Amino acid sequence: MDATGRPARLAVGIISAGRVGSVLGAALARTGHVVVGTSAVSAQSQRRAEELLPGVPILDPPEVAARADLVLLAVPDDELPGLVRGLVATNSFKPGQIVVHTSGAQGVQVLEPARELGALTLALHPVMTFTGRSEDLQRMTAACVGVTAADDDEIAWSVGEALVVEMAAEPVRVPENVRPLYHAALAHGANHLITLVRDAVDLLAGAGVSDAERLIGPLLSAALDNALRHGDRALTGPVARGDTGTLRKHLDVLAAHDVLPAYKVLARRTADRAEAAGLLKPDAAEDVRTTLED
Numbered sequence: 535m536d537a538t539g540r541p542a543r544l545a546v547g548i549i550s551a552g553r554v555g556s557v558l559g560a561a562l563a564r565t566g567h568v569v570v571g572t573s574a575v576s577a578q579s580q581r582r583a584e585e586l587l588p589g590v591p592i593l594d595p596p597e598v599a600a601r602a603d604l605v606l607l608a609v610p611d612d613e614l615p616g617l618v619r620g621l622v623a624t625n626s627f628k629p630g631q632i633v634v635h636t637s638g639a640q641g642v643q644v645l646e647p648a649r650e651l652g653a654l655t656l657a658l659h660p661v662m663t664f665t666g667r668s669e670d671l672q673r674m675t676a677a678c679v680g681v682t683a684a685d686d687d688e689i690a691w692s693v694g695e696a697l698v699v700e701m702a703a704e705p706v707r708v709p710e711n712v713r714p715l716y717h718a719a720l721a722h723g724a725n726h727l728i729t730l731v732r733d734a735v736d737l738l739a740g741a742g743v744s745d746a747e748r749l750i751g752p753l754l755s756a757a758l759d760n761a762l763r764h765g766d767r768a769l770t771g772p773v774a775r776g777d778t779g780t781l782r783k784h785l786d787v788l789a790a791h792d793v794l795p796a797y798k799v800l801a802r803r804t805a806d807r808a809e810a811a812g813l814l815k816p817d818a819a820e821d822v823r824t825t826l827e828d
Contacts, residue, residue, distance in 0.1 A: 543567055543568065545601060636657075642690075658679050680706055
């Protein structure tokens with residue numbers, strides 16, 4: 535770090551210029567770091583590199599790593615272990631480098647071969663969904679980033695947090711042993727939310743509602759805001775009220791649709807949460823469960 539407490543200006547290598555790598559590379563460049571190379575195989579990655587990392591040479595991964603003070607490994611989760619092994623085998627890492635990956639499911643154990651060579655290793659996972667376009671840079675300013683370092687490496691923890699703050703995001707420490715649960719929670723919330731929303735939109739379209747997204751958007755935005763602000767007290771609707779007559783109508787009309795199993799699972803979970811929160815009396819909750827099983 536320099537005298538201001540900020541990380542020194544670093545030569546940054548990006549492997550690869552996917553949606554996350556290109557955006558984080560651009561965010562680091564915006565703070566004064568210099569992106570010295572990126573890898574980009576697909577046409578989409580090459581286009582993202584041209585747009586978000588203009589003038590940055592596109593190189594093979596070993597050359598990108600060899601040029602860099604900070605090596606950012608932004609590849610899919612399952613590709614990460616093999617990439618690390620390959621970079622070690624090609625002598626692409628060196629002592630004193632900062633080696634960072636962006637996988638949500640992995641901690642720093644996967645980077646242990648680089649650490650054994652003297653690199654400082656980090657996992658920095660942006661808790662945000664990216665499109666790989668310039669507007670993602672603004673999204674970063676409202677995002678948190680899960681930071682993981684070796685438990686006994688306070689220097690690495692501090693460097694990771696400083697890099698996140700530089701990118702105008704908020705660092706959150708995530709210990710190595712809880713990374714799988716951390717990532718499962720994020721995937722359950724974000725990925726399944728999209729599935730739920732699109733199922734609702736499809737049902738509305740099937741009911742002849744035009745511009746279903748416009749109809750449902752304000753409702754879903756309010757529901758999300760209420761859930762984050764008020765927790766289970768925000769639960770509403772026929773299940774939370776114990777309105778089994780309406781629930782039966784839903785089950786009847788959804789019998790012809792493939793979303794029925796998901797509706798039943800979520801309705802049972804809603805009943806459980808509503809009962810635990812004191813919104814639904816135990817006998818009413820049992821009526822809901824019985825209705826769902828009929």
